[in-house]
Structures are given as C-alpha cells and as structure tokens.
Amino acid sequence: MFQRFRENRGLQGFLLILPTLIVMIALLVIPLIMTVITSFGQRNADGGVIYTFTLENYWRLAGFTPEGWDDLYLRILLRSLWLALQTTIIVILMAFPLAYFIARAPERRRNFYLFLVLIPLWTNFVIRIYAWVMILRGQGVLNSTLGMFAGMLNLPFQPFDFYPSQGAVLIGMVYEFLPFMILPIYTSLEKIEPNLYEAAADLYANPVRTFFRVTVPLSMPGVVAGTILTFVPVIGTFVVSDILGGRQVILVGNLVQNQFLSARNPPFGSAASIILLLFTLALTLYYTRRFGLGEEIAAG
Amino acid sequence: MSARRQSPWVVLSAILVYIFLYAPIVVLIVFSFNSSRTNVVFEGVVNQGPCGPFFWYCELFKNDDVMDATRNTLTIALTSTFFSTIIGTMAALALQRYNFRGRNASETMLYFPIVTPEIVMGIGILVLFSASFGWINSLLALAPDRRLTMGMGTVIVSHIAFSIPFVTLVVRARLHGFDNRLEEAAMDLGANELTTFRKVTLPLIAPGVLAGAMLAFTLSLDDFIITFFTTGPGATTLPIYVYGLLRRIVTPEVNALSTIWILVVLIVVGISQWFQNRE
Numbered sequence: 001m002f003q004r005f006r007e008n009r010g011l012q013g014f015l016l017i018l019p020t021l022i023v024m025i026a027l028l029v030i031p032l033i034m035t036v037i038t039s040f041g042q043r044n045a046d047g048g049v050i051y052t053f054t055l056e057n058y059w060r061l062a063g064f065t066p067e068g069w070d071d072l073y074l075r076i077l078l079r080s081l082w083l084a085l086q087t088t089i090i091v092i093l094m095a096f097p098l099a100y101f102i103a104r105a106p107e108r109r110r111n112f113y114l115f116l117v118l119i120p121l122w123t124n125f126v127i128r129i130y131a132w133v134m135i136l137r138g139q140g141v142l143n144s145t146l147g148m149f150a151g152m153l154n155l156p157f158q159p160f161d162f163y164p165s166q167g168a169v170l171i172g173m174v175y176e177f178l179p180f181m182i183l184p185i186y187t188s189l190e191k192i193e194p195n196l197y198e199a200a201a202d203l204y205a206n207p208v209r210t211f212f213r214v215t216v217p218l219s220m221p222g223v224v225a226g227t228i229l230t231f232v233p234v235i236g237t238f239v240v241s242d243i244l245g246g247r248q249v250i251l252v253g254n255l256v257q258n259q260f261l262s263a264r265n266p267p268f269g270s271a272a273s274i275i276l277l278l279f280t281l282a283l284t285l286y287y288t289r290r291f292g293l294g295e296e297i298a299a300g
Numbered sequence: 301m302s303a304r305r306q307s308p309w310v311v312l313s314a315i316l317v318y319i320f321l322y323a324p325i326v327v328l329i330v331f332s333f334n335s336s337r338t339n340v341v342f343e344g345v346v347n348q349g350p351c352g353p354f355f356w357y358c359e360l361f362k363n364d365d366v367m368d369a370t371r372n373t374l375t376i377a378l379t380s381t382f383f384s385t386i387i388g389t390m391a392a393l394a395l396q397r398y399n400f401r402g403r404n405a406s407e408t409m410l411y412f413p414i415v416t417p418e419i420v421m422g423i424g425i426l427v428l429f430s431a432s433f434g435w436i437n438s439l440l441a442l443a444p445d446r447r448l449t450m451g452m453g454t455v456i457v458s459h460i461a462f463s464i465p466f467v468t469l470v471v472r473a474r475l476h477g478f479d480n481r482l483e484e485a486a487m488d489l490g491a492n493e494l495t496t497f498r499k500v501t502l503p504l505i506a507p508g509v510l511a512g513a514m515l516a517f518t519l520s521l522d523d524f525i526i527t528f529f530t531t532g533p534g535a536t537t538l539p540i541y542v543y544g545l546l547r548r549i550v551t552p553e554v555n556a557l558s559t560i561w562i563l564v565v566l567i568v569v570g571i572s573q574w575f576q577n578r579e
Contacts, residue, residue: 134328139340178321280415
C-alpha cells in the first residue's frame with residue numbers, strides 16, 4: 001500500500017494542497033457565502049440578523065429607499081472609485097521615475113535603493129497615517145515650516161486647513177501604497193535588455209521616442225501588477241479616510257464598517273460589501289484581460 | 301540594464317519621492333523626544349526623570365497596555381507565520397510539480413484573496429464566527445465563562461488564511477527555475493524521498509521559503525483591517541491599540557514605540573543581509 005502511495009503523484013499533489021484548500025474554504029468561501037446569505041436578510045431590533053430573502057438592502061444601495069429616492073450610497077460608491085483612480089494614477093506617476101532610477105543605478109547599489117523604499121513599510125500602517133496627521137494638522141509640521149518661510153520673507157501667513165480633508169485622504173492613500181507600485185515596476189524595468197536601448201539608438205530613435213516605444217511598453221506587466229496592488233486595497237480601506245478625512249470623507253469601506261459596528265445593521269453592511277467585491281472583481285478582471293495578467297504580483 | 305549616467309530630471313524626481321517617503325518617518329522619530337505631552341507642536345527636547353531625553357522610551361516600558369499589545373502582536377505574527385509558511389510551501393510544491401484533479405480550481409482560489417478587498421474578507425470571517433459561535437454556544441448551553449468568543453485564536457486563524465497565498469506566490473517563483481534532475485540524481489544514488497527532500501529540495505528552496513515567511517510576518521504585523529473585525533477582548537494588537545488612541549490623545553510614547561520598531565527591523569534585516577553576503 002505504501003508503494004502505491006509512492007507512485008501515485010496525483011494523490012501526493014492533492015495531499016500537499018489539501019491544508020490550503022481547507023483553510024481557503026473555511027475562511028474565504030464559506031464566509032463569502034454567509035455574507036451573501038446575510039445580505040438577503042433583515043436586521044432585528046437588537047442588531048441581530050433575520051434570515052429571509054429580500055432584495056431590500058440592494059435596492060437601498062441603488063437609491064430606492066422606502067422613503068423615496070436617495071443617491072447617498074451611489075455617491076459613496078462613485079467617490080470611492082474616483083479616489084482609487086486618482087490614487088492609482090498619482091502613484092504610477094511617482095513610482096515610475098524612482099523605479100527607473102533604481103533600475104539604471106549601478107548593480108551593487110540597487111539593493112540599497114530598494115531597501116530604502118521598504119523601510120517606511122516596516123513602521124505600522126496606522127502609525128504612518130498618524131505621522132501624516134502630525135504633518136498636516138493646523139499647527140502641524142507643514143504649516144509651521146511654511147509659516148517660518150513666510151516669516152523670513154516678511155509675508156503674512158494664515159495656516160492652511162490641510163487636515164481633515166479629502167486632499168489629506170488622497171495624500172495618505174498615495175503614501176501607503178506607493179511602495180507596492182515601485183517594486184513591481186522596478187522588477188519589469190530591471191529585466192529590459194540593454195541591447196534594446198542600443199538597438200533603438202542605432203536606429204536613430206531619440207531618448208524620448210526610446211522611452212515611449214521601448215521602456216513604457218516593456219514596463220507594462222509591472223504597472224498592471226502595481227495597479228492591482230494599489231487599487232484593490234484603496235477601494236476597500238476605511239482607516240485612511242477615517243483618520244485623515246475626519247468624518248467628512250465616507251468611502252465604501254467606512255459604510256461597511258459603520259453598518260457592522262455602529263449602525264448594527266449587518267444585512268445592509270453585507271450587501272454593501274458584496275457590491276464592493278463585485279466591483280473590484282469586475283474591474284480587475286477587465287483590467288487583466290485588457291493588459292495581460294500581472295505576473296509581477298509575486299515581486300511585490 | 302546598463303549603468304549609464306542618468307538624466308538629472310530622473311535623479312531629481314527620485315530624490316523628491318524619497319523625501320516624500322521619509323518625511324513622516326523623520327517626523328515620527330523627532331517627535332519621540334518632544335517635551336509636550338499632547339504632541340501637537342514640538343516644544344523642545346524632553347529632559348525629565350532619570351531617562352532624560354529618552355523619557356518617553358522609559359514611559360513606554362512602564363505602560364502595560366503597550367506591552368500587552370506588543371506581546372499579542374508578536375505572538376499572532378509568529379504563530380501565523382509558522383503555519384502559513386508550512387501550508388503555503390506545500391501548496392507551492394503541489395502546484396508547481398504535481399498534476400492532480402482540481403489543480404486549476406485550487407490555483408484560482410489561491411489568487412482570489414489577493415484581489416479581494418481586505419474588508420470583504422474581514423467582515424465575511426466576522427459573520428461566520430459570530431453566527432457559528434452563537435449557534436455552538438446556545439446548542440451546548442455553555443456557561444458564560446466558557447463560551448466561544450473572538451480573540452487571539454480567531455485573529456491567528458484569519459492571519460494564516462490571508463498569508464498563505466503570498467507565501468505560495470513567493471515560493472513558486474523560486475521553484476520556477478528548479479532543476480528536477482538534481483532530485484533524480486539523489487534518488488539514483490540511493491537516497492529515499494525523505495532524504496532527498498531534506499538534503500536536496502529543502503536547501504534549494506530555503507531562500508524562497510524564508511522570503512515567503514518574512515513577507516507573511518510583515519503582513520501580519522502590519523495588518524489592521526482583518527484584525528479589527530476578528531479581534532476580541534484580550535487580543536488587542538498594536539495597530540488596534542494605536543487606532544483607539546487616535547480618537548483620544550496620542551502621547552509621544554507611540555512615537556518612541558515606532559522608533560524602536562524601525563531600529564529593531566533595521567538590525568534584523570542588517571544581520572540577515574550580512575549572513576547572505578557571507579555565503
């Protein structure tokens with residue numbers, strides 16, 4: 001019998017993947033099914049769930065409330081998508097030059113430069129946002145620095161209201177996810193053969209043309225991977241908006257968190273969460289079909 | 301890519317991005333020496349008690365809440381890294397080297413957590429645990445002090461779940477260039493499967509496994525959202541603790557804590573780099 005097991009590669013492979021399957025089914029598939037079931041339910045008076053089948057929660061999200069038309073939730077969804085889009089574009093624009101710089105640096109220095117990108121990640125996610133509060137608030141570091149410069153130039157100075165605001169949330173999001181764009185773009189750029197640049201130069205392409213015809217197309221796998229690693233967390237997070245946006249910036253993540261912890265309406269929160277998941281999956285699926293699969297996710 | 305002279309514009313924008321990345325870190329560290337308790341404006345270097353400028357660092361070690369949160373965070377990170385590394389490496393071996401029924405489905409399921417917003421996974425697990433704990437508790441009519449509740453156990457299990465896909469990805473990348481003939485050679489020379497695995501396979505994939513474990517550890521230390529939804533009494537982690545403080549007042553102790561944190565990470569990474577360079 002042991003001999004048969006030794007020869008049965010199929011069984012061996014299955015046994016190796018079995019623990020993963022058990023964990024994924026127990027903590028991903030079943031929870032998602034339960035979320036879907038809950039989203040069709042109703043809340044009871046003390047925040048529990050009555051399991052029925054009603055589409056009421058989804059209608060409410062779409063704007064059809066018992067009290068009439070209300071596009072509050074549609075606006076929250078659009079705001080989240082718009083913020084995720086803005087963040088992703090800014091992050092790509094900031095990550096590209098740095099990744100390019102590291103990829104073209106002398107080989108023995110590259111690891112050090114990459115290491116510099118990673119160090120900020122090893123402080124804590126929440127603490128990093130708190131650091132931005134210290135910088136952006138009324139009497140914070142940025143306003144004092146600006147005030148000092150204004151004082152030196154004898155200019156009148158009024159502290160800016162950087163925090164809390166939608167702009168502060170955007171800065172926080174960009175800061176949190178920038179490294180996850182730099183790493184995959186670097187990995188793509190680093191793979192480009194130097195011969196290609198020489199060939200482009202030999203064929204009389206100027207540096208700008210070389211950049212757009214050689215560098216950019218070949219960096220696309222990294223950009224795709226980085227976009228997924230940025231867009232997905234941004235659209236689902238509630239911490240950055242909670243801390244840097246005060247109570248002004250409500251995103252889908254805040255809505256879901258709020259329904260579960262303050263409003264005590266798990267069915268409505270579940271429906272919002274399912275809609276969030278469907279949007280994210282549809283967008284990533286479309287994006288990876290359009291631009292190829294992000295092989296470089298592993299690098300990030 | 302060849303090392304050529306870089307355009308000054310590239311260098312300048314790289315420097316600006318580095319400044320953006322480091323400004324908050326510098327502010328965090330500077331304010332850990334602040335003499336103001338409210339920590340809004342820097343009012344000069346603290347010089348109080350036997351610790352002098354390191355006053356907040358000493359306060360930190362006297363603060364039981366912070367110490368408990370640190371202990372919980374490390375316990376969760378170490379335990380979940382241990383299990384997710386083993387399970388994730390097994391999955392990587394299975395997917396890369398074996399053919400079995402359900403291989404494609406398993407692969408899809410493994411990538412799914414990466415494109416699922418964390419909050420969706422977090423509330424899913426919350427819904428599952430709160431419903432099933434409720435049923436079990438009422439079914440077995442457990443006494444109040446023996447009821448199943450959210451806590452360290454639920455957080456650890458959830459961290460294992462979200463780390464596995466990342467470990468698998470990293471280990472698979474390492475297995476990609478693996479030369480199967482090395483194992484065949486070992487078997488031809490009379491080694492059995494176990495010896496071959498221990499003496500040939502494991503040493504070759506060890507760097508990948510180590511990289512996967514480090515990634516899992518980092519993800520666990522840093523996680524806020526999933527922990528937020530799966531935690532319970534007695535399982536406060538550092539991110540949860542700091543988040544709670546942000547709604548009231550943050551003293552420079554938090555800055556001292558993050559400064560120590562950065563130093564510890566730098567030392568650990570420095571040592572591991574040194575070992576790698578020696579090899």
